[in-house]
Structures are given as C-alpha cells and as structure tokens.
Amino acid sequence: MHRITLTRPDDWHLHLRDGIAMAAVVAATARCFRRAIIMPNLIPPITTVDQALAYRTRICAALPADSHFNPLMTLYLTDNTPISEIIKAKDSQEVVAVKYYPAGATTHSEFGVTDLRRVWQVLETMQTYDLPLLIHGEVTANSIDVFDREKIFIEYVLDPLLENFPSLRVIFEHITTQEAVEYVTAMTNKNLAATITAHHLLMNRNDLFKGGIRPHHYCLPILKREAHRQALLKAATSGSPKFFLGTDSAPHAQTAKETACGCAGIYTAPAALELYAEAFEQVQALDKLEGFASFYGADFYHLPRSTEMVTLEKHPWQMPTHFPFGDSHVIPIRAGETISWQQVPH
Ligand code: NCD
Ligand code: ZN
Numbered sequence: 001m002h003r004i005t006l007t008r009p010d011d012w013h014l015h016l017r018d019g020i021a022m023a024a025v026v027a028a029t030a031r032c033f034r035r036a037i038i039m040p041n042l043i044p045p046i047t048t049v050d051q052a053l054a055y056r057t058r059i060c061a062a063l064p065a066d067s068h069f070n071p072l073m074t075l076y077l078t079d080n081t082p083i084s085e086i087i088k089a090k091d092s093q094e095v096v097a098v099k100y101y102p103a104g105a106t107t108h109s110e111f112g113v114t115d116l117r118r119v120w121q122v123l124e125t126m127q128t129y130d131l132p133l134l135i136h137g138e139v140t141a142n143s144i145d146v147f148d149r150e151k152i153f154i155e156y157v158l159d160p161l162l163e164n165f166p167s168l169r170v171i172f173e174h175i176t177t178q179e180a181v182e183y184v185t186a187m188t189n190k191n192l193a194a195t196i197t198a199h200h201l202l203m204n205r206n207d208l209f210k211g212g213i214r215p216h217h218y219c220l221p222i223l224k225r226e227a228h229r230q231a232l233l234k235a236a237t238s239g240s241p242k243f244f245l246g247t248d249s250a251p252h253a254q255t256a257k258e259t260a261c262g263c264a265g266i267y268t269a270p271a272a273l274e275l276y277a278e279a280f281e282q283v284q285a286l287d288k289l290e291g292f293a294s295f296y297g298a299d300f301y302h303l304p305r306s307t308e309m310v311t312l313e314k315h316p317w318q319m320p321t322h323f324p325f326g327d328s329h330v331i332p333i334r335a336g337e338t339i340s341w342q343q344v345p346h
Contacts, residue, residue, distance in 0.1 A: 001286055001314075005346070008308040009273060009293035011036040012301075013134075013173050013195050013246030015265065016059060016071075018042050021326035023062040025251050028269035028323075030069035032343050034306040037134070037246070038071045040099055041108040045076035049088045052095050068308070072096045072301075074134060078111050079118045083125050090129040096301060097132040097171075098122075102157075104140040105149075106220040107250065107264050112136075116161065123165055132169040132301065137180070138221055147205075150221050151179040162189060169193075171300070174248045176200050176221040178231035184242050185235065193300045195246025196236050199266050199333060201279035204229045215257045216331050219250065220264040236292055237285035244297035247272045253328035268333045271319060274341040275333070277312050281341075308346075315342040 014029060014036040016022045029036055038059065040046035046055055052073040059071045073095045075085065081098075089095040100119075101112030113119055126133055137158060138149035162170065172184060172194040184194045199219065204226040207217045217223065235243045249272060250265025257263055268275060273293065280289045298305045321336045322329040 001281075003311065003313045004277065004286055004289070005309055005311045006290040007294035008032070008034040008306045008310045009245060010034050010297050010306065011247050011249070011272065012171070012244060012297040013037055013039065013197075013248045014269070015039045015041070015248070015250040017251060018055065018058065019326065021251070021253075022059065024323065024325050025267070025269060025330070026059060026062050026069075027064055027067075029249065029272070030063055030067045032273045032310060033069065034308060035070040035072055035303070037097065038073055040074045040076035041101065041106075043108055045078070045108065045111045046074070047076050047078055047081065047111075048085055049075070049092055049095050052089075053092070056094055074099045076101070076111065077113055077119060077122065079114055081119060081122050083122060086122055086125045086129065086131060090131050096303075097134050098126060099134045099136070101136045102138065102140050105136050105138045109136070116157065123161075123168060127165050127168040130167075130169065132171060134171045134173055137172050137175070146222055147224060150175070150177050154179060154183050158183070162187070162192060167191060169300070171195060173246060174200065174221060175232065176224050177228045181231045181235040185240065187242075193242045193244065193296070194235075195248075195297075196232050196243055197246065197248045198268055198272055198275035198279060199223075199248075200229065200232055201236060202229075202275060215262040216266065216333070216335070218257070218262060218264055219248070219266045233279060233283055237280055237283055237288045239288050239291060241291070241296040241299060243292065244300065245276060245293045246297075251325060251330040253325055254322065254331050255328060257331065266333050267323075267330050270323065270332050271334065271339045273310070273343060274312060274339050277341040278339070311344050311346045312341045313344045314340060315344070316340050317342050
C-alpha cells in the first residue's frame with residue numbers, strides 16, 4: 001500500500017507549552033490533527049477553568065489563519081482542587097478532562113497529587129458529573145525501579161481507584177508495558193481506555209543507548225524492553241476501541257535535553273501520524289490505523305468523529321535537524337533522518 005486516506009485524526013495527549021515556544025510548535029500538530037487534548041503541565045500549572053480558557057485563547061491566536069484545529073483543554077489536579085472548579089469545568093464546552101500527575105512523576109509534576117485520598121471528593125464529583133480523569137500512571141517512590149513504575153502503579157493505585165470509582169471514565173495515558181495492555185484488555189468496566197504514543201510503538205530501551213546516551217529518546221514513562229513494544233503494537237493494531245492515539249509530543253529546548261540532567265519528553269508532532277503509519281505498517285495493519293487514530297478516542301470522549309479526511313503517501317522525506325523553539329531550538333524525533341510516510345494535500 002502506497003497511499004492511505006483516513007478520517008482526520010485527533011491527538012488525545014499533547015504538550016504545547018506556552019508563549020513563543022507554543023507558537024513555534026502548534027502548527028506541527030494542526031497540520032494533521034483535528035483536535036488535541038492539551039496537557040496542563042505549565043509553570044504555573046493550569047488549575048482553573050479561567051486559566052484553561054485563557055490558555056486556549058493564546059493557542060488559537062497562534063494557529064495558522066486557515067486552521068480548523070480545536071484545542072481541548074484539561075485541568076491539572078492538585079491536592080487543593082476545589083469541587084467548584086470541577087463543576088465549572090463540566091459546564092464549559094472547552095475543558096473536557098482533568099489530569100492526574102502523581103507528584104514528582106514527570107516534567108512539571110511537582111504540583112501534582114501527593115496522595116489520592118486527598119482528592120477523593122473531587123473524584124466523586126467527577127464521577128457524578130461524568131468528567132474524565134487522565135492518568136499519568138507511574139508510582140514515584142525512589143525504591144521502585146524506573147522500568148517498573150507503571151506495572152506497580154496498576155496494582156497499587158489504578159486498580160483500587162477503579163474499584164472505588166467504577167463509573168468514572170479513566171484514560172490510562174501513554175501506556176508502555178505488556179502489563180498495562182493486559183490490564184486494560186481484561187478490564188470489563190467500559191470506562192477504562194488507554195492511549196499509546198508513536199515512539200513507544202517504534203522504539204525500545206536499546207534506543208536510549210545506541211552508540212552512546214541518547215537524550216532525545218528520553219521520555220516518561222521511559223522506553224521499555226522489546227517485548228513490551230510488541231505488546232503495545234498488538235494492542236494498537238487490534239481494532240479494540242480501548243486503545244487510541246495520544247502522541248505525548250513533548251518539546252523541550254535543545255539545551256534542556258542535552259545537559260547533565262536532561263528533561264523527559266520527545267518532540268514527535270512534525271511526523272506524528274506518519275510515524276504511527278510506519279508502526280502499523282510493520283505489522284501489516286494499516287487498515288487498523290483509522291479506528292485507532294480517528295474514531296475510538298472521539299467515541300470515548302463522547303465527541304463527534306471528525307468528518308474531514310487526510311491522505312498519507314509512501315514518499316520518504318528527511319526530518320529537519322532542528323526547529324525554532326522560542327529563543328532556542330527543539331530537536332525532533334528522527335532529526336536529520338528519513339520518515340517513510342508523508343501527509344499530502346487531500
Ligand atoms: C512530558 C513533558 O515534557 O511535559 N514528558 C514526557 O516525557 N512525556 C510530561 C509527561 O507526559 O510525562
Ligand atoms: Zn505527556
């Protein structure tokens with residue numbers, strides 16, 4: 001197959017940053033996605049509906065003039081999120097979910113929840129009002145090996161949470177392990193789904209160390225063994241509506257990545273859909289891409305499926321070595337290397 005046409009997809013997990021950095025990256029997503037769930041992990045974090053709406057206005061102002069891209073906003077859950085903010089979010093059209101970062105789990109998560117019991121009433125309210133919870137699923141204890149953080153999270157946090165809130169819609173974000181695939185697959189509760197990134201479908205943990213340390217392949221949750229990548233590929237291409245696209249494209253300045261203590265995050269937006277196509281093609285499952293990329297996420301969020309189309313062609317191109325990023329640069333995935341699929345005008 002050398003050409004595929006599919007319903008314009010949505011990105012159900014995206015970091016856009018803010019200010020001139022955001023203005024430099026938003027078009028990379030808008031070129032191909034109809035909507036995206038915008039992560040709230042700014043400094044300071046987006047904790048109120050008013051902040052989310054103001055952030056959304058800044059994003060829309062930075063879009064190319066002819067763009068129909070629709071940013072869907074989220075609130076950053078903290079120990080102190082008031083119930084009233086949840087109700088306000090539910091009443092808004094633009095704020096569609098709440099994000100739970102365990103404190104200390106990832107980039108800008110220091111304002112996150114220290115103990116789920118502190119937000120119990122907030123979760124009850126979300127369940128009542130049917131506002132989805134987006135979960136960064138990793139435990140943070142120093143005693144837990146970094147490669148085991150997701151697996152342990154399932155047992156100690158996610159499973160008890162779902163027991164207590166069976167009607168809460170939950171998205172287990174950017175899953176990276178076979179255990180997560182098995183857990184989501186086996187779950188009979190229809191209120192649980194998971195997103196999968198392109199980079200976790202294409203790379204394993206060897207890619208962190210190929211010929212030397214590779215800071216641009218460092219992200220959280222960290223890349224895992226090949227067996228986990230295979231399990232993710234199988235889930236993504238299974239046709240199950242429980243698994244859908246979320247790039248977790250997470251740009252950082254080159255200087256923040258290439259340093260003694262580099263930030264987590266991989267900038268995939270300039271080739272996001274193309275990279276998913278490459279992964280699906282590896283297992284001869286391009287026919288499953290449209291469901292994963294364009295249907296299941298919208299259905300889970302109770303949003304209409306997109307009606308526009310996009311076309312990809314097998315037409316290799318070279319990813320630039322870097323892109324402008326505010327007053328700095330960002331190094332994309334596959335910098336200077338070949339991407340085999342290309343989006344072409346429809
Ligand atoms: C994200 C970021 O940079 O904001 N980093 C990452 O490695 N994925 C945060 C996150 O989603 O964990
Ligand atoms: Zn993320």
